[in-house]
Amino acid sequence: MFKNVTLFALAAFILTVGVVSAQDWRHGIPWQTPAVVTPGERLGAPPSDAIILFDGTDFSAWDREWLIEGGAMVAPERGNPARRDIRTRQAFGSVQLHLEFASPAEVTGGGQSRGNSGIFFGDNRYEVQILDSFENPTYYDGMCASIYKQMPPFVNASRRPGEWQTLDIIFNRPELRIERGADGARDVVYVIRPAYVTVFHNGVLVVNHFELKGSTFFNRPPVYEAHEPKTPILIQAHGSGGRVKFRNIWVREIPDTNMIPEPNRPPFIQRGNEEIPLPPPNPR
Numbered sequence: 001m002f003k004n005v006t007l008f009a010l011a012a013f014i015l016t017v018g019v020v021s022a023q024d025w026r027h028g029i030p031w032q033t034p035a036v037v038t039p040g041e042r043l044g045a046p047p048s049d050a051i052i053l054f055d056g057t058d059f060s061a062w063d064r065e066w067l068i069e070g071g072a073m074v075a076p077e078r079g080n081p082a083r084r085d086i087r088t089r090q091a092f093g094s095v096q097l098h099l100e101f102a103s104p105a106e107v108t109g110g111g112q113s114r115g116n117s118g119i120f121f122g123d124n125r126y127e128v129q130i131l132d133s134f135e136n137p138t139y140y141d142g143m144c145a146s147i148y149k150q151m152p153p154f155v156n157a158s159r160r161p162g163e164w165q166t167l168d169i170i171f172n173r174p175e176l177r178i179e180r181g182a183d184g185a186r187d188v189v190y191v192i193r194p195a196y197v198t199v200f201h202n203g204v205l206v207v208n209h210f211e212l213k214g215s216t217f218f219n220r221p222p223v224y225e226a227h228e229p230k231t232p233i234l235i236q237a238h239g240s241g242g243r244v245k246f247r248n249i250w251v252r253e254i255p256d257t258n259m260i261p262e263p264n265r266p267p268f269i270q271r272g273n274e275e276i277p278l279p280p281p282n283p284r
């Protein structure tokens with residue numbers, strides 16, 4: 001008898017699950033159709049909606065010219081007055097950015113003086129460090145792919161000096177409310193939403209949705225400073241550490257947050273052609 005009761009319960013359970021799985025939940029949110037984007041042929045190649053910043057041929061996307069050597073862009077030698085940081089002409093908010101870099105094949109110096117550069121968002125405020133971190137100890141939050149002086153990479157995914165490496169960065173811009181100071185008074189900056197950064201180094205996730213604490217100064221604690229919502233992206237021509245090469249640089253503009261439209265109707269259960277309203281949610 002017990003066995004029969006068990007079987008009956010099992011059958012009822014299966015039947016119930018069957019009925020439940022024949023219906024699905026509709027939240028009533030009018031999602032937009034996600035755009036079709038053709039992925040690049042090889043990993044790291046720009047997809048169809050990418051804005052090309054450097055494809056090996058020219059500096060039209062930048063505010064100045066560095067040198068082009070073997071299809072790569074590289075800052076002039078140390079001591080050359082033209083060795084200056086390079087900024088995009090276009091201003092960007094939140095982006096997915098891809099770039100490839102190679103540290104100097106000939107190793108000179110050590111620590112922060114070996115292949116130092118950096119990619120900056122917020123126009124020289126938020127640095128993802130570029131460094132030759134292959135068997136080159138330095139402070140962890142100054143290693144390659146760190147958020148400079150704020151967050152070390154999870155792992156050191158560096159390739160050898162001279163080898164091409166990739167950085168893929170997701171930067172979500174901060175939302176700041178700025179009260180402009182009167183003459184001589186400082187601006188007051190309110191952080192409505194901090195910036196977030198995610199970094200893949202050579203395809204390896206090394207920084208995951210890190211909440212930026214503010215500008216990545218090297219000589220003082222981070223603090224958010226007033227800046228426009230959209231700002232140039234900058235590549236650092238560091239004063240020391242040899243000449244870092246760059247190639248295949250592109251960005252895609254992305255939404256600042258996961259913006260979900262308001263529902264345009266109450267949620268419901270769809271069962272065949274039948275729409276069954278859901279009870280209102282419990283008040284919180």
Ligand code: MG
Pocket residue numbers: 116117118127129130236238
């Ligand atoms: Mg740097």
